[in-house]
Every structure is written in structure tokens, then in C-alpha cells.
Amino acid sequence: MTDTLLARLTPIFRDIFDNDTLTLRPSMTAAEVDGWDSLANIRLFVAIEVALGIRFSAVEISGLANVGALVALIERKLAG
């Protein structure tokens, strides 16, 4: 499940950060990705919401530590 989800998220991340070689790892944080500032973060979450048909609350968006936490959150939403 996690790998499938990472594969679905990869093109979204590449689109948002305009980086065709970006490879997602669960431990990856915003600080490691060029251009991942607060506004890019909002664009990222809108893109994920639209692509996966889910919605994030402000608390959820602001509380994520890394890509792995994001994936776990999405998994819970898709399961629930």
C-alpha cells in the first residue's frame, strides 16, 4: 500500500516542485526539497486533495513531520 501510494504521489510532487528526478522517501522532510515553502505546501495539498478525492484539515496539514507521516495520514483517510 505504502509503495503504491508513494508511486501515486511522486508525479504530484514532481509537478509541484518542478523536479523530474524527485524520489520520495518516508523520511523526507520539507527542508530537503528545494522550493518546499509554505505556499508550495498549500499547492501540494490542494493537488493531493483533488487527485485522491480527500480533504485535509488545517491541523493535519500543519502537523506532518515528513513524507512518511503524510502517507500514513492518506492511508487512514482512504481506508476510512
Add this chain to the structure above:
Amino acid sequence: MNWEPASLSWLPEAPSDFRDRCRQVSGSGAGRALRELASHRLDGAHLHRLAGGLARVVAGGGSLDPLEPFRLGLLSNGTTEMLIPALAASALRHGLALEVVAAPFGQVAEEMLRPDSPLRGRELDAILLALDHHGLPLGEGLGEPETAERARTAALAPLALVRSVAQAPLIVQTLSLPPETLFGHLDRRIAGTARHFAEDFNRQVAALGDVVFDVAALAESVGTAAWHDPAPWHLARLSFSQRFLPLYAEHIARLLAALRGKSRRCLVLDLDNTLWGGVVGDDGLDGIVLGPGSPAGEAFVEIQRMALALRARGIVLAVCSKNDEAIAREVFRRHPEMLIKEEHIAVFQVNWDDKASNLVAIAGRLNLGIEALVLLDDNPAERERVRQALPTVAVPDLPDDPALFPRVLSAAGYFEAVTFSDDDRHRADRYGEDNHRVELRERLGDLDSYLASLAMRVEFFSFDPANRSRVTQLLNKTNQFNLTTRRHTEATLKAFEENPAAFTLAVRLSDRWGDHGLIGVVIALPSGEDWEIDTWLMSCRVLGRKVEERILAHVVQAARAHGIAGLIGIYRPTGRNALVAELYPRLGFSPLSDGRWRLDLRAEEAMGDTRHAGGADGEGQQAELAV
């Protein structure tokens, strides 16, 4: 395609290499390239990327010609960093190179009171005042009309201030409310509720005479529960759900274009399956679907009603259709359910020529630029062809359901206006009716490369029980591309199937838009050493794509395999098949003394003529169409 306003679904989908193209924009064609990239269905990430491409060209000092510069002042009580790039990218779609001058966050009054503020200066083309409910004093004076009235006056104070010091025209946003109520239905009656306040505020805004940006209506159109997402406000002081950012920015951009007089002026209508259901050339005046009695018939009436409503506010109507002009005009004259009459149409451009050329002719006749035209056409292949040849003509993508055509056309906002006058009311009449066909000056674009881009695939079959009923249907309803119009029965077809001397052919076509099914039929019967073509017909949906040349190549190949000396063609005029009167001479047949036509296969072979070579033989065989 589904109808989904937030995704700008009237625009064609963005190419998969969109980001690469944004990076590559440069040089003298940059303005045009940016505009073309903007004319797709762009989401927030696309817009950001395109704005990056624009900024790069600007920073490099490159020319944005033919885009027109526009300087917009922006006053908002929210964060504008997301909006500004989205706005710059959306403005490209409307031919504008936008520069935004924004007041610092939340400083509407302070900025306007600063004497040296750029927002007060003459060099702005317009100022947008974008206040939302977070920035207005809602909920004061509950049940006390006078206090509530004072609150509303106070809410209009920034607007009054901006009006008094700004020199540029103002665009004022209306107030949309989140769905939360205080009492519920009673809110609308009680002074001091948010609902009551918003009603008053919006009425005042409309009365002031500035340009209105009706965000209240925009948010309603997608649903206020979706629009007013609290998350973006709590995270970053963003006023509404950012999934609607492309829609919001597009609406501002089209208002700016309207201020510049760049709104479209003429709605060009296709006929078959756009103004009525069915194909009049085949189904006949009585066979088309229009009017009460069927859901589809009702839907086409609504399309006509909308076109007439647009005409009444000054939009000129024209017709561009691949049809026989006399047959098409008959519908306007004689069909009892037609709301649109001949006199409503300023130019009829009805013929079998390429639509792009016909659109140029329409624009020329009306003395309009082609960027003033909108083409409403149900056929995706025609739409694509026009977009390729004439990228500045607006060609909305349409859903399959014609009942949604009016909604999509409206949502696309091609005819946005900032004023309405008596002059507009009578404009369409002045164009009058034009009974003269406009002669085409030149063919536009490269038809062959367009046809190649359709990736057409033609497949050939003999008649068999599986395709017999569709072949019978084609034989009995095809009128226009039909050389002999012989209406064979299913029993006769069965006899052809079982007769080894008879050559039968059912032709199937598919392209990148989908499978068109069986679209052509040929029957050839032995006549001495020759084959006589008893029947040759094609569905008019696929005319103009050189499929006939491909079919002939196949028949020639089959005939040669059978040792046949020549093909004999007959044209029997019926009053509805003038389209193919010259088909045989055009394909290289020579006249015989009795009015028939003959293609000598042995002479062709001896001369090494390869014009008709290359047909694949056998059942179900495929061929990529080489054009």
C-alpha cells in the same frame, strides 16, 4: 468529459509535457507561446509553473508581443501571494501581460492613505478591491436596523476611500458567505445577520457603478460549502478553497479583458447535433430531433434559446456547418420547432470545406478579427482542427450531453461585458442577414498534417450476418455521400453475401477520439471483365478526411486480385447527393459515352501508376491511413 466548473472544463486538457514547455518559452514567439499554453485546462500547479515561465521572459527583458500590458492594483484583506501568479498566468489566456501591484497584507486603508502609494497613481489600468467576509464587520446590530445600517456604511468605507483617491477604474468584489447561519431561514429577514448584511452590501456594490466582480455568484455556482474551506484561511489567510483558485483567477482575467474590449463578439454555431439532434442531410427535415416530445429535443431548444438570448444582448450569430446549404436552410425556414430563424443569422457558411477557412470567411464578412469568434461544435475532431489552425478562435470543449451545452458556454465567459447599452441591444440586427455565400480566400493550415494527427485507422470487412443490420441501416439512411442511393433490403444483402461473384465491403473507422463504427459501404458486381460499383456510400460524419481515397485503393487492390480489368462508376443524382457528383472524375475515372465512369486497372498497371496501390486486402485487415 464530465461537467465540472472548477477545472475550467471548457478548455482543452493541458499537454503532458506542460512543465517542459513552460521552461522552454523564449525568444520572439514567447508572447504567443505563453498565450497558447494558458489556453488549457490549468490547475493551480500549472498556473504557478506558467507564471514562472512568464516571469523568466520578463526578467530576461524579452518581448511579450502581441500580449497587451495591463497593470492591476490589488487590495485584499487576505494573502495575495497565491493569487498573483495565478492571475498573471490566467491573464495570458486573454492576451494580457499582467503586472500586479499589491498592497501589503491587510493594509487596504493604510495603503490608500499613503500619498506616494503606487495604487493611487495614474499608471494603473484598474484596481481590484477583494475583501471577503473575514475583513468585514458582520454580526453587528442584531435586530437593530439602525446599528446594522451603520455597520454596513462602515464596511463600505474602504471602498469609498479607494474611490476617492484612486485614479484607475475600480473592480469591486461582492461578498459571499459561508453556509453557517444564525437562526436559519429567518436570517434573511433579521437586520444584523450576516445574510442580511451581505444582501445589503452586494446591492450597494452593484449600485455604485464600478465594475462588479461577482464572487457571491461564483461561489454559489460551485457551492459555498466547498468554496469556504476553513483550512486555507487558518493556515495562510487564504480566503477560499484553493482548488477554486484557477476559476477565481480566470474570472478576474476575463473582466480585465472585457475592460480592454477583448471579449468575444460572435457565436458561430455548428448545426447537426449542435442546434438539433441528428444529421439533417441523412435524417431529413422530419427526422431531426428538436422540440418538445423528447429530452434530447428539449435540450436543443435550450441551446437555441441561449443563442437568441446572447443575440438580444449584442452577440452576433453565424452558422458554420458541413452540410448542403439548401438542405440546412430548409430547417431554418420550415422546421416548426426552430427558434432561430434565418434572419437571426448574420452569416451562413454552409459547405463541405474546412471549418477553419470558413471561420476566417465569417470574420471577414462581419469585419471582425478571428479572435472575436466562438465556435460551438459537438464534434471533437472539428474542434481540434480549428484549434490547431486558428488558436485564437475560442472553441469550448463540450460534454456529451447537449443539455449541458448552455451551461458550459456560459461558464466559459467568452462574452463577458462591463457595460450594456441600447447600442448593444440592436447590434445583432444591424449585421442583417447575408444570403451570399462568402468565397473562401485561402485554405488554412495544413490539412494533411491535421489528418495525420487524428491517427485514423480504417478496417475493411466483407458483409456478414454480424454487420448486416448496420449495413442495411447505412444503405437506407445515407443520402449525401451516396453515389447511387440504392436502398437494398436485408434479404438482398444476404444474397450478396452468398454470391461469390459479388464484392462487398463494410468499412470501419476509428481515430484518437474513439470508434466511429461502420461508416462506409461498397458493393461491386461483375459486368463483363469489369466490376460495376453498384453502391458506394459513406456516413457524412467522416467526410473531408480522405477516407474515400483509402476505400478506392482497397477496392482497386481487391479487383486486381480477382483479375478484373476495370471499375465502372455510376453517379445517380437524387437532389441530395450533389456532394459526390464529381467524385469519380476527382479520383481519376474517365467518362464513358453513356454517362458512367471507368477506371482502367490494366492501363494503370501497365503505366506503373501507383496512385491506387497500397490497399490492404482481406477481412478485418487494418491500415494506418497515410495521407
